[in-house]
Amino acid sequence: MKYFINWWISVDRINFILILSLGITGLILSFSIDEYFSINKHTVFFILSILLLFILADTNNKNIRRISLFAFIFLLFILILIPFFDYQVKGAKRWIQIFNFTLQPSEIIKPIFVILTAWCINKSIEDKKFYLPILFIFFFFLLALILLQPDLGMTVLVSATFFCQLFVAGLSIFLVLLALFFILGISIFAYFFFDHVQSRINSFLGGLGGSDTYQIDMSLKAFKNGGLFGKGPGQGILKEKIPDANTDFIFAVAGEELGFIFCIIIIFIILSIIVRTLLHVLKVEQPYKIIAISGLICSFGLQCSINIFSSLGLIPTKGMTLPFVSYGGSSMISIALLFGFLLSLTNKKNEN
Secondary structure (H helix, E strand, C coil): CHHHHHHHHCCCCCHHHHHHHHHHHHHHHHHCCCCCHHHHHHHHHHHHHHHHHHHHHHHHHHHHHHHHHHHHHHHHHHHHHHHCCCCCEECCCCEEECEEEHHHHHHHHHHHHHHHHHHHHHHCCCCCCHHHHHHHHHHHHHHHHHHCCCCCHHHHHHHHHHHHHHHCCCCHHHHHHHHHHHHHHHHHHHHCCCCHHHHHHHHCCCCCHHHCHHHHHHHHHHHHHHCCCCCCCCCHHHHCCCCCCCCCCCHHHHHHHHHHHHHHHHHHHEEEEHHHHHHHHHCCHHHHHHHHHHHHHHHHHHHHHHHHHHCCCCCCCCCCCCCCCCHHHHHHHCCCCHHHHHHHHCCHHHHC
């Protein structure tokens, strides 16, 4: 009992409650999806994710880096093997299948790479210059493996987070602009070489080239049907018609069943986590922590923005989950790692 009391005293309690409320929102929405097996799996992964988050939040910075290093090596090895596996979904090879479960290594490796990036940049600040070239080699190697799957959204998210960390560490404005052109270049390359990317962008541009706009149309209709207060949990009908309603378009399900006001509450929770974390960064003096926390919250904020904006038809649709709300075991584990690292870095016990 004393351990739990000490844990509660040292951890960022408000952020933990906000994170938990996101997860509970996901549980409520999962029960509205008429797939009982998915509901069971979502609940199991949510409990496992909270336990993982709880343990990591009490882990010191040195062990967080050790865990990240070993996990990165293991997941990178899996990513190298994925192209040789037969398992694929909609023409993409992003998952490995273990019994009845599938695991997406590129999803889980995101927060782990953020920690290692912060560590390498910090070492380079300490005049250990060889860390930075090694970091860039692994960055481009990781991007190549993710693009091979292919997964443009994940590539853009990892790249944007990486350059955000470099900017926080003192990257010049010229290199920031160069980074933006790099991300734009990847997007243009993907448009011309990957059919599913071209199809999604054409759909966003109003069905250009005969592309289907069904997902976006159904998503916007779900928000319209929900109105201010929604139809009530489990009462929505468009979730049965929207493909990937429990993952990519979970925000549209929330819009129809819980209404505009509840969607605003979800956005408020997300923004509260981001703002509180950034305010904490202003009080931190250690470069490693500043770079790591900034990278983690950047990754979280960008992923939330991509999911919500694509549901609203403001950007092309992208198969990206809403953190701790969407269904998906890999996504839940990834966000648990991210929040666990974040709570560890802001833990009062780890201030020195």
